[in-house]
Amino acid sequence: MNKAERTKQFIIEKAAPIINxxxxxxxxxxxxxxxxxxxxxxxxxxxxxxxxxxALSLDYLLERIDTTLNHRxxxxxxxxxxxxxxxxxxxxxxxAENAFGCxxxxxxxxxxxxxxxxxxQISKAIAxxxxxxxxxxxxxxxxxxxxxxxxxxxxxxxAFCMIEGAMWATRMTGNSKxxxxxxxxxxxxxxxxxx
Amino acid sequence: MNKAERTKQFIIEKAAPIINxxxxxxxxxxxxxxxxxxxxxxxxxxxxxxxxxxALSLDYLLERIDTTLNHRxxxxxxxxxxxxxxxxxxxxxxxAENAFGCxxxxxxxxxxxxxxxxxxQISKAIAxxxxxxxxxxxxxxxxxxxxxxxxxxxxxxxAFCMIEGAMWATRMTGNSKxxxxxxxxxxxxxxxxxx
DNA sequence: CACTGTATAGACCGATCGGTCTATTATTTT
DNA sequence: AAAATAATAGACCGATCGGTCTATACAGTG
Numbered sequence: 434m435n436k437a438e439r440t441k442q443f444i445i446e447k448a449a450p451i452i453n454x455x456x457x458x459x460x461x462x463x464x465x466x467x468x469x470x471x472x473x474x475x476x477x478x479x480x481x482x483x484x485x486x487x488a489l490s491l492d493y494l495l496e497r498i499d500t501t502l503n504h505r506x507x508x509x510x511x512x513x514x515x516x517x518x519x520x521x522x523x524x525x526x527x528x529a530e531n532a533f534g535c536x537x538x539x540x541x542x543x544x545x546x547x548x549x550x551x552x553x554q555i556s557k558a559i560a561x562x563x564x565x566x567x568x569x570x571x572x573x574x575x576x577x578x579x580x581x582x583x584x585x586x587x588x589x590x591x592a593f594c595m596i597e598g599a600m601w602a603t604r605m606t607g608n609s610k611x612x613x614x615x616x617x618x619x620x621x622x623x624x625x626x627x628x
Numbered sequence: 629m630n631k632a633e634r635t636k637q638f639i640i641e642k643a644a645p646i647i648n649x650x651x652x653x654x655x656x657x658x659x660x661x662x663x664x665x666x667x668x669x670x671x672x673x674x675x676x677x678x679x680x681x682x683a684l685s686l687d688y689l690l691e692r693i694d695t696t697l698n699h700r701x702x703x704x705x706x707x708x709x710x711x712x713x714x715x716x717x718x719x720x721x722x723x724a725e726n727a728f729g730c731x732x733x734x735x736x737x738x739x740x741x742x743x744x745x746x747x748x749q750i751s752k753a754i755a756x757x758x759x760x761x762x763x764x765x766x767x768x769x770x771x772x773x774x775x776x777x778x779x780x781x782x783x784x785x786x787a788f789c790m791i792e793g794a795m796w797a798t799r800m801t802g803n804s805k806x807x808x809x810x811x812x813x814x815x816x817x818x819x820x821x822x823x
Numbered sequence: 824c825a826c827t828g829t830a831t832a833g834a835c836c837g838a839t840c841g842g843t844c845t846a847t848t849a850t851t852t853t
Numbered sequence: 854a855a856a857a858t859a860a861t862a863g864a865c866c867g868a869t870c871g872g873t874c875t876a877t878a879c880a881g882t883g
Contacts, residue, residue, distance in 0.1 A: 436849085461840065462842085463840085473842080474845095477841090482842080
């Protein structure tokens, strides 16, 4: 990584959490200047536009979640344990002090009706997230861990929607009950499908 | 309603859908000027600030959903039918051409971490929405329509999170499957709890 | 119809927006 | 170390932001 690439990465790492928190329209270049302690020319020497910074920030946030999740799931062998770990991860994200909501939801809600490119990024991320869960269920069936009646696709859609909705509701109401009820229900459903 | 009140209402009715679509930060006064065909002085003669317009727009959107839902539910007597109608309403909102996502979600995501007043409005709306479902389940148990084991609070939390998540996911992916799967699952759960 | 008070238009304000450009400073390469 | 190249600072740009103010137009009342 040469200087330019390192600087680019540095700016994205500083900008991404701010954009996730304040939104794309709500974040100004001066916010990013302040966070990076760089002048405007320094920023624009590395990016074409604010839009590009937003898109790359979203990529960065999504990738970070993906790798974190990959590492955590690798600690377990049983599909049930992997699914449980996944649920715990999202639950912790909803209540964590330093987390400011799911980037998919945050960027997606703003991009809807205004930014087709970002919307496309989100659409892919949703598919990938649901596919991860679906694969875990399917693999669990293959290995004989889960009953054959466990519908992978239905479960992954349901679980995804419930988790996203619950993380948001918990943040809004300041009440962790929402996410707790949801993760408990999903855990029970997984357990019920164990052989 | 005198002139001032009528004008105020008129502005909110024009502004609310725009703000719901483009966001609070993403909507400018000039957008509202264009939609209302009024000059800046005309707008600011009726409101103190853009913030006030946003807050009142949110109130308007929430109330409109509330009254629409009240009317629709009044068409049915059985709690099961009321719950089904409620699910159908949300489903139609997710796929409707003229709807631009749930105002609770749209405003809430943006207000999180930046606008405590709006966040408070959303928090109350979430509680009211869940309470509506919870009451329908409880009433159904009282009237002997539902089995006693139907947990009203758990169901309302789960259903709410699933619906919000699914409406959003359907809008993002452009695939109505998300909301279809979710409403079907919830309908099945309701049916399963019929005596 | 005239009078009076309210409501609106639109010029105007300073601040800030995203973005550009050049002089200067770092970093590489020789 | 010197020369060549890449990267940054910050003044600057026009456009637009939210918001104010006053002259004018309108509505409601006698």
